[in-house]
Structure formats: C-alpha cells, structure tokens
Amino acid sequence: MHITLSINGKDHELDLDPRTSVLDALRDHLDLIGTKKGCDHGQCGACTVLVNGRRINSCLTLAVMHEGDAITTIEGLGTPEALSPLQAAFVAHDGFQCGYCTPGQICSATGMLEEMRAGWPSHVSEDLLAAPDLSDAEISERMSGNLCRCSAYTNIVAAITEVAEARDEAV
Amino acid sequence: MRPFEYHRAGSVADATTHAASGAARFIAGGTNLLDLMKLDIERPERLIDISRLPLDAIEENEDGGLRIGALVSNADLAADLRVRRDHGVLSRALLSGASGQLRNKATTAGNLLQRTRCYYFYNPALPCNKREPGSGCSAIGGRNRIHAILGGSAQCIATHPSDMAVAMMALSAEVEVMSAGGEGRRLPLAELYRLPGDTPHIETVLNPGDLITAVLLPAPLKGRHIYRKVRDRASYAFALVSVAAVIKMDGATIGAARLAFGGLAPMPWRDRAVEDVLIGQSPSSALWNKAADRLLAEAKGYGENDFKSVLVRKTLASVLSDASVREI
Known part of the structure; x- marks a missing residue:
C-alpha cells in the first residue's frame, strides 16, 4: 500500500506491506533506528514512540493505520547537539547502562509527564480526583511499561523527577 | 505474520x-x-x-449514566472526570491493567473482547481446545496456576484477563451492538460472554459482522468503590484474583452490595447470590466467610490453582472490611 506517514514533522511516502508495524516502518524503511525492537509484543516498551503526543508501543500497531497522525520518535525529541531536557537528565543521572531501552524510556517519560500534567491518576494514586504527587512510587508505576534489563531504574526515576520538578517550577 | x-x-x-x-x-x-x-x-x-469511526466519545445519558463509545481508549476512560468521580471502581480497574502505553492504544470494546493469556492458548506447539477445537486442554493436568476455578469445563479452564470488564460487570453495564444487517441491539455485559462448555473457541454471543459500538453504564452507584487486584508483581501483570466492589452502608448494616471477580473464571464473574448474603447484614468476619462460601460453592481447583480459593476468600474479606466502614 502507498501511504504517507508524518514523522518528526516531516512527511514520508512509503510503499508498505499492510503487515508492517510502525516500528518496522521506522527502522527498516526510514532508517530511523533510534526506536528499538525488544520483545516485539508490547511487553518491554523499547519501541515506545509518541503518536499525536500519546506514548504507544510502535510494535503493536500497523503503519497503514497511522496516515495523518503525528509520529514522534527519539530522533524528533532532541539531537546530540541539542538534547531534550529528559535526554540531558538521563545522561546527568546515569539513567542507563547498555542504553538499549533508553529511547523507549525517554519517549515514554515524555508522554508520561504530559499525562501527569493533565492530572491523570495512576494505580498508586490515593485520590482519583487529586492532582498526582511527583513521588517515586507514582513515577515507577507510570513507567512500568518500560523494562530495563540493566536495572537502572533508580537513576531513571531520578532523571524523570528532576525534569518534572524543573517544569513545575517553570509553571 | x-x-x-x-x-x-x-x-x-x-x-x-x-x-x-x-x-x-x-x-x-x-x-x-x-x-x-x-x-x-x-x-x-x-x-x-475501525479506528477512524466516530465511536470515541463518552456521553451522558438521560438516566444519569454514561454511554462510552467502543473506541474510547482505556487511558481516556480511566482519566474521565465523570468516571473518576462517579464510577471509581471502573477507573481503578482500568488503572490496574496493562501499561501506560497499552492503555493509550487499547479500546473499550477491544478490552472486552481480548483473548485469554492461558500459556497453552499462546503456544501453538501444544494442544488447546480454544485455539484448535478438539485438540485437548493442556492446562488440565498441566501447568494451571493462573487458570479458572469457576465456570470452566472439561474442555477449557482459561480465564478472561480483563480488569475493566470486572468493574463493568459490578456496575451492571450493557453493551450496544450493531449487526451486519443494520440492526442495533443492547444486551447486559453478563450476556455477552459464553462459558466454554464443549465449545471454548466460541467466547461471546456475537455473530459474524456484529460490532460493539458502545458500553452503557447505568446511573452512578453510591457507596464505596474498591477494585483490588492481586498479582505476581506490583504493576503491569494480569490478576491472579481481583475483586470489584461497590458497597453502600445503611447505618450499621449493608444496604447495597455489588461484587464481581477477575482471575477466577472464563468471564468476568458476578454471582448475585453472593451479594444477597451481604444485604441487610452487619459487617463481620463470619459474614465475609459466608459470602466466600457462597461464591466458592461450585469452585473446582486443578492443582496449581487451588490457592485461588484461599486467595479470593482473603481478598474478599479485606475488600469488604474496607468497604463497609460505617459512613460518618
């Protein structure tokens, strides 16, 4: 099928087998290899991208279903010269070891902070109607869809907390 | 693929x-x-x-309930202020399921119709009556720690994995269906599902072409809303046992009770006889045990899942204790 995908603000025309996932379209057809393939079944979160600002598993959705959607990958969040706040915080806090899960962690955290800002509760929120706390428990729960085999979780939570606090101060 | x-x-x-x-x-x-x-x-x-069809709205009904479009994402449903305020058990159930990424994508109707996570259903190398009718059930006599103790058959003891559907069952939700012939119908969620019997591959009463277009929630239920999920890890895991409860106290006794259970059966499980045990009674451990006895009267363990009877008894008692605190 001939489709147009909007990725990181740029349109790409592609001829794709309908079976192609967004993940495979990014990696195998557009050479955007920042997004990683871990389990390919939605269990590890390494493939997380943002679609219209929402974090999703790019391995579990078909590219042909996303014409007209705004897809953002790790390449669209920052560059080596101009890191996004979360990218910089992951570096500062050593939020990784091997780095394979990191693009997914950062895309996921980017979407997750917007969810918190919108006031969405989580499984660990005591009050469904109150603004969520920026606690370690809240961040861990909200990031549970991203596994880190190196177990850098403590530093990942620290990195995300720093960015979230800086944002809160800026508001 | x-x-x-x-x-x-x-x-x-x-x-x-x-x-x-x-x-x-x-x-x-x-x-x-x-x-x-x-x-x-x-x-x-x-x-x-169907992802672009206009079925993604949550609207208020004249009866004070909500009409939830089939394509409303699990994330949007859990975060909806009306759901958080008036149907807390549903918001809680949704938030206990899957991950942030999956909840952003998964839809209301898709959640209802998701397939079991039975290991053997997922493993084409081994027999499974749900996947290959007539091939046999590998869970009976095999590894069955996550399997059903209620509602199963000699052909299949797989459980329904949804949390959302358990809360909806407690809330007496209905499902709106459109047929290929253009006829709409409504049915209680409890009537959507079929128990496995001799045909575990047939899981619902839907016909080819039938499309769920919405889920209808009746007017809000007053009382304490609790969804408690017991699982092998604290987040991002399916329930071994879950309990959805809405309990309304009437002074010192239980005025109204809704209970539904996950992880126990091939469908989200509601047994009104269990609720009847509680109505008009004063909270006590003896009463919680009586309710659990009623729930488990027909329960059948298969070895590795025998613990679920004990686990649901304890979980139910804990939920009912928390839910039945006298309102001040």
Whole structure:
C-alpha cells in the first residue's frame, strides 16, 4: 500500500506491506533506528514512540493505520547537539547502562509527564480526583511499561523527577 | 505474520458489511490482535480498520449514566472526570491493567473482547481446545496456576484477563451492538460472554459482522468503590484474583452490595447470590466467610490453582472490611 506517514514533522511516502508495524516502518524503511525492537509484543516498551503526543508501543500497531497522525520518535525529541531536557537528565543521572531501552524510556517519560500534567491518576494514586504527587512510587508505576534489563531504574526515576520538578517550577 | 487484506472502514455500516463474511476481524487498538497474529494464533484474512469511526466519545445519558463509545481508549476512560468521580471502581480497574502505553492504544470494546493469556492458548506447539477445537486442554493436568476455578469445563479452564470488564460487570453495564444487517441491539455485559462448555473457541454471543459500538453504564452507584487486584508483581501483570466492589452502608448494616471477580473464571464473574448474603447484614468476619462460601460453592481447583480459593476468600474479606466502614 502507498501511504504517507508524518514523522518528526516531516512527511514520508512509503510503499508498505499492510503487515508492517510502525516500528518496522521506522527502522527498516526510514532508517530511523533510534526506536528499538525488544520483545516485539508490547511487553518491554523499547519501541515506545509518541503518536499525536500519546506514548504507544510502535510494535503493536500497523503503519497503514497511522496516515495523518503525528509520529514522534527519539530522533524528533532532541539531537546530540541539542538534547531534550529528559535526554540531558538521563545522561546527568546515569539513567542507563547498555542504553538499549533508553529511547523507549525517554519517549515514554515524555508522554508520561504530559499525562501527569493533565492530572491523570495512576494505580498508586490515593485520590482519583487529586492532582498526582511527583513521588517515586507514582513515577515507577507510570513507567512500568518500560523494562530495563540493566536495572537502572533508580537513576531513571531520578532523571524523570528532576525534569518534572524543573517544569513545575517553570509553571 | 500471514498476509491479510486491509480495509479502512468509512462508517459503521461499511465496517459490519465487510466483516460479515470470511475470516475477518475488526482492528482498532490492535494491542491484543496483532500480538496474536504475530504468533499465528489469530489468522484473519481481512482486517477492517475501525479506528477512524466516530465511536470515541463518552456521553451522558438521560438516566444519569454514561454511554462510552467502543473506541474510547482505556487511558481516556480511566482519566474521565465523570468516571473518576462517579464510577471509581471502573477507573481503578482500568488503572490496574496493562501499561501506560497499552492503555493509550487499547479500546473499550477491544478490552472486552481480548483473548485469554492461558500459556497453552499462546503456544501453538501444544494442544488447546480454544485455539484448535478438539485438540485437548493442556492446562488440565498441566501447568494451571493462573487458570479458572469457576465456570470452566472439561474442555477449557482459561480465564478472561480483563480488569475493566470486572468493574463493568459490578456496575451492571450493557453493551450496544450493531449487526451486519443494520440492526442495533443492547444486551447486559453478563450476556455477552459464553462459558466454554464443549465449545471454548466460541467466547461471546456475537455473530459474524456484529460490532460493539458502545458500553452503557447505568446511573452512578453510591457507596464505596474498591477494585483490588492481586498479582505476581506490583504493576503491569494480569490478576491472579481481583475483586470489584461497590458497597453502600445503611447505618450499621449493608444496604447495597455489588461484587464481581477477575482471575477466577472464563468471564468476568458476578454471582448475585453472593451479594444477597451481604444485604441487610452487619459487617463481620463470619459474614465475609459466608459470602466466600457462597461464591466458592461450585469452585473446582486443578492443582496449581487451588490457592485461588484461599486467595479470593482473603481478598474478599479485606475488600469488604474496607468497604463497609460505617459512613460518618
């Protein structure tokens, strides 16, 4: 099928087998290899991208279903010269070891902070109607869809907390 | 993955017409269907993409309830202020399920129709009556720690994995269905599902081409809303046992009770006889045990899952204790 995908603000025309996932379209057809393939079944979160600002598993959705959607990958969040706040915080806090899960962690955290800002509760929120706390428990729960085999979780939570606090101060 | 024909539906009628014949499947969130297609367990010849149909609104009904469009994402439903305020058990159930990424994609109707996570259903190398009718059930006599103690049959003891559906069952939700012939109908959620019996591969009463267009929640239930989920890890895991409860106290006694259970059966499980045990009674451990006795009267363990009877008894007692505190 001939489709147009909007990725990181740029349109790409592609001829794709309908079976192609967004993940495979990014990696195998557009050479955007920042997004990683871990389990390919939605269990590890390494493939997380943002679609219209929402974090999703790019391995579990078909590219042909996303014409007209705004897809953002790790390449669209920052560059080596101009890191996004979360990218910089992951570096500062050593939020990784091997780095394979990191693009997914950062895309996921980017979407997750917007969810918190919108006031969405989580499984660990005591009050469904109150603004969520920026606690370690809240961040861990909200990031549970991203596994880190190196177990850098403590530093990942620290990195995300720093960015979230800086944002809160800026508001 | 096997090849399939892809069709983007332009309307509900277009979707149901295209789905009425052949091995067709609707796709919206796709989080369960694509997972199963990659494993060659689901083998649709045609995928009908319904994700752009205008079924993504949550509207208030005249009776004070909500009409939840089939395509409302699990994340949006859990975060909806009306759901958080008036149907807390549903918001809690949704938030206890899957991950942030999956909840953003998974839809309301897709959640209802997701398939079991039985290990053998997921493993094409081994017999499974749900996947290959007549091949046998590997869980009976095999590894069955996560399997059903209620509602199973000699052919299948797989559980329904949804949390959302358990809360909806407690809330007496209804499902709105459109047929390929253009006829709409409504049925209680409890009547959507079929127990496995001799045909575990048939899980619902839906006919080919039938499309769930909405879930209807009745007017809000007053009282304490609790969803408690017991699982092997603290987040992002399916329930071993879960309890959805809405308890309304009437002074020192229980005025109204709604209970539904996950992880125990091939469908979200509600047994009104259990609720009847509680109505008009004063809270006590003896009463919680009586309710659990009623729930488990027909329970059957298969070895590794025997612990679920004990676990649900304790979970129910803990939920009922918390829910029945006298309102000040």
